Amino acid sequence: xxxxxxxxxxxxxxxxxxxxxxxxxxxxxxxxxxxxxxxxxxxxxxxxxxxxxxxxxxxxxxxxxxxxxxxxxxxxxxxxxxxxxxxxxxxxxxxxxxxxxxxxxxxxxxxxxxxxxxxxxxxxxxxxxxxxxxxxxxxxxxxxxxxxxxxxxxxxxxxxxxxxxxxxxxxxxxxxxxxxxxxxxxxxxxxxxxxxxxxxxxxxxxxxxxxxxxxxxxxxxxxxxxxxxxxxxxxxxxxxxxxxxxxxxxxxxxxxxxxxxxxxxxxxxxxxxxxxxxxxxxxxxxxxxxxxxxxxxxxx
Amino acid sequence: xxxxxxxxxxxxxxxxxxxxxxxxxxxxxxxxxxxxxxxxxxxxxxxxxxxxxxxxxxxxxxxxxxxxxxxxxxxxxxxxxxxxxxxxxxxxxxxxxxxxxxxxxxxxxxxxxxxxxxxxxxxxxxxxxxxxxxxxxxxxxxxxxxxxxxxxxxxxxxxxxxxxxxxxxxxxxxxxxxxxxxxxxxxxxxxxxxxxxxxxxxxxxxxxxxxxxxxxxxxxxxxxxxxxxxxxxxxxxxxxxxxxxxxxxxxxxxxxxxxxxxxxxxxxxxxxxxxxxxxxxxxxxxxxxxxxxxxxxxxx
DNA sequence: CCGGATATACTCACTTCGAGTATAAAAGGA
DNA sequence: TCCTTTTATACTCGAAGTGAGTATATCCGG
Numbered sequence: 001x002x003x004x005x006x007x008x009x010x011x012x013x014x015x016x017x018x019x020x021x022x023x024x025x026x027x028x029x030x031x032x033x034x035x036x037x038x039x040x041x042x043x044x045x046x047x048x049x050x051x052x053x054x055x056x057x058x059x060x061x062x063x064x065x066x067x068x069x070x071x072x073x074x075x076x077x078x079x080x081x082x083x084x085x086x087x088x089x090x091x092x093x094x095x096x097x098x099x100x101x102x103x104x105x106x107x108x109x110x111x112x113x114x115x116x117x118x119x120x121x122x123x124x125x126x127x128x129x130x131x132x133x134x135x136x137x138x139x140x141x142x143x144x145x146x147x148x149x150x151x152x153x154x155x156x157x158x159x160x161x162x163x164x165x166x167x168x169x170x171x172x173x174x175x176x177x178x179x180x181x182x183x184x185x186x187x188x189x190x191x192x193x194x195x196x197x198x199x200x201x202x203x204x205x206x207x208x209x210x211x212x213x214x215x216x217x218x219x220x221x222x223x224x225x226x227x228x229x230x231x232x233x234x235x236x237x238x239x240x241x242x243x244x245x246x247x248x249x250x251x252x253x254x255x256x257x258x259x260x261x262x263x264x265x266x267x268x269x270x271x272x273x274x275x276x277x278x279x280x281x282x283x284x285x286x287x288x289x290x291x292x293x294x295x296x297x298x299x300x
Numbered sequence: 301x302x303x304x305x306x307x308x309x310x311x312x313x314x315x316x317x318x319x320x321x322x323x324x325x326x327x328x329x330x331x332x333x334x335x336x337x338x339x340x341x342x343x344x345x346x347x348x349x350x351x352x353x354x355x356x357x358x359x360x361x362x363x364x365x366x367x368x369x370x371x372x373x374x375x376x377x378x379x380x381x382x383x384x385x386x387x388x389x390x391x392x393x394x395x396x397x398x399x400x401x402x403x404x405x406x407x408x409x410x411x412x413x414x415x416x417x418x419x420x421x422x423x424x425x426x427x428x429x430x431x432x433x434x435x436x437x438x439x440x441x442x443x444x445x446x447x448x449x450x451x452x453x454x455x456x457x458x459x460x461x462x463x464x465x466x467x468x469x470x471x472x473x474x475x476x477x478x479x480x481x482x483x484x485x486x487x488x489x490x491x492x493x494x495x496x497x498x499x500x501x502x503x504x505x506x507x508x509x510x511x512x513x514x515x516x517x518x519x520x521x522x523x524x525x526x527x528x529x530x531x532x533x534x535x536x537x538x539x540x541x542x543x544x545x546x547x548x549x550x551x552x553x554x555x556x557x558x559x560x561x562x563x564x565x566x567x568x569x570x571x572x573x574x575x576x577x578x579x580x581x582x583x584x585x586x587x588x589x590x591x592x593x594x595x596x597x598x599x600x
Numbered sequence: 601c602c603g604g605a606t607a608t609a610c611t612c613a614c615t616t617c618g619a620g621t622a623t624a625a626a627a628g629g630a
Numbered sequence: 631t632c633c634t635t636t637t638a639t640a641c642t643c644g645a646a647g648t649g650a651g652t653a654t655a656t657c658c659g660g
Contacts (some may be wrong), residue, residue: 006308006338007384008371038306038371038385045371069369069387071308071338071345085308085338085385087369231638249618251639272637273625492643531607549649551608572606 006071007084008038010049011199012204013067014057016093016106022117022239023106024092025057026204032196033203038087049060049089063092063222067205070198088207092222109207109240111193112200115240116167116207129179129191130155136177164241168208171201179279211241218259221280228265229275230254304532306371307384308338310349311499313367313506314357314428316393316406317523320419322537323406324503325357330407332496333503338387349389355400363392363522367505370498390506392522409507410542411493416467416507417542429479429491430455439483468508471501511541518559521580527563529575530554 012034014025027034036052038045046064053061067088110117115126130151137147142249156162174191175183181194182201194200214220220237234250254260260278268274312334314325318566327334334353338345346364353361367388410417414425429450437447454469456462474491481494482501494500514520520537534550554560560578568574 004384006306008306008308045369064369068366069345071387085306085387087371087385229638246619247638248620248640253617268626270626270637272627272635273639275638312622401631529607548609548651553648568657570606571658572604573658575606575607 009035009084009086010038010045011035011088011202012049012053012091013088013203014053014059014061014091014093015109015194015210015223017236018106020235020239022109024109024112024206025105026107027105028194028196030111030195033199035086045087046089049091053091059093062094063219065090065209067202067209070202086202088202088205089134090209092210092219094223094225094285109203112195112203113167113171113207114192115170116164118162118164119238119242119244125191126155129174130157132179133177134175136179153247155180164243165208165212167211168201171204172208175201180269214240218280221259224280227265227277227279229267229270229277231270231275233260233278309384309386310338310345310352311335311386311388311502312353312391312438313388313503314353314359314361314391314393314410315506315510315523317536317539322409322539324409324412324506325405326407327405328496330411330493330495330519333499335386336525345387346389349391353391358498359393361391362394363390363519365509367502367509370502386502388502388505390509392510392519394523394525412495412503413467413471413507414492415470416464418462418464419538419542419544422462425491426455429458429474432479433473436479449583458534460580464543465508465512467511468501468504471504475501492516514540518580521559524580527565527577527579529567529570529577531570531575533560533578 012025014034016023016025025034026032034053034056037054038048044258045066050064053059067090069085071083071085095288115123115129117123133151133155137144137151140147150169151173152158153160154166154173171180174180178185179189179191180189180200181187182198187194192200195203210219214237220233220240221238223240224233230251233254234245234247237250238244259281261275261281263279265277266274267277312325314334316323316325325334325555326332334356336356338348345366350361350364353359367390369385369387371383371385372503415423415429417423433455437444437451440447450469451473452458453460454466454473471480474480478485479489479491480500481487481490482498487494492500495503500593510519514537520533520540521538523540524533533554534545534547537550538544553571559581561581563579565577566574567577
């Protein structure tokens, strides 16, 4: 069986949460995701990326999973024979281990996707977007109905509810409708900060994946410091989902799953009544991480 | 940014269900999964694979999704510079469109994973496997506890319940314990039919992904003929999951989701009372395919 | 016309889950 | 000191979902 030659690169969506702001590691002042060649000599892709991140950033990398492999024709490396295959990964970095977070190199998710943050209600920018999308829908009568259904579903219009998992579909619709500069839209009429090539699409893929995952796997804890309060944990989940949650239900679900345990200490840095500190029960839960563990993503 | 050179190949896990037997398309008399070079000139990986499958098999390919990209050191192409990157896909083929199903080229899933079929109760082979695993657990005192937890969880022992989604973890445990020929185990002491290189592991990845997916996305319908009875649908799901389901609950969940509609006809080929025929509501559901749609995988 | 087989329909108890309400313990200013 | 604000923690209730069992309908073949 013959084998085609290609160039291989790794692209990483590395996220951390500082306070209540989800961030992504970037290069070129926030214009691109970190990427690099897939070097020979690595044991595996996963190991290669781990090593590379450690060298480049000094941050130990907790959770790491493959996102998607792209090889579209428009990704062909300029002057080279063969084409480029981009293998993208999603990685989670602990806040405390990310001293660079906040400084250049880390940028908030919602700079790139301002319409995705619904923690203070649906953002005003949404009305502008859906308005422009209506124009796009009307512009081609033959596909009108189909487009209308897609938009209503993705943006929670006409009876549908906003679903935080559909971030990628929303970005792709906006791309199709020419509302982002990556699709050739003039900056003045586009939405959100754009990125190099298809990096923003890859970021959207990572965000969508993470938002879906926190609902059934205890990956949030990869973003938390060693000990934390329940409110901190909730704010982290809220930051990722771009939604606010019902506090009593959040707490109920967390402790009925026995994912965490009290450290015995408390902190009064939170303003009001001191909060108990908790830690994640690593050892006991290695396996369970593979199955259960839901988070209550009910709208508030 | 420099780009590493590599060989790229595509590997496909193409599945169909005939009657109540889930099958996978194979080459080399069932010893390998179909694979081929990633040719230049394809619009994308997805398009390349679609084209390639159509040419090779004559089967139109319905659902297609990327599974995983492998590039471990032991997958290096023999005499070549660079290494091989294998991009694997999961594809679903309709029974009626797979005239070759049953003939050479298609093999039942459970030839390769006999311990995964629990439709007639836990298979006898399971006792042999867990017995051998106990030996492996005991063989290294330092990791005993950890191994015990992994095995109990994956195989549903010691209070845990059998989880059909964990097929990949089960295979990997068996590989680690040296119970499969791919890991160097002599054929007489190994379990299930083996495959070339890591193809059986890729098949396990595909099966696990599909078993997980049918629970929240309506992908089963990609495997059904145009019109079908509810029992047929249930038997297909059962074949994939390797479990039997509670009939009344299955029907309730199906029709409360409004995924299907009656064709108006009925068939009396089933032996007893004639069964109504249904069809999947394609058009209405393009978008919903992205979110909801659960299947009742409750044990019976 | 009756039993076997399959299809279809209904019921009930238990759990889950969204949503609201109540109490506890700190800080800080009047 | 006390009262308000703020945050943490605890409890309750009703609606919906889910597992499991039972009952009825309609064919076939003897």
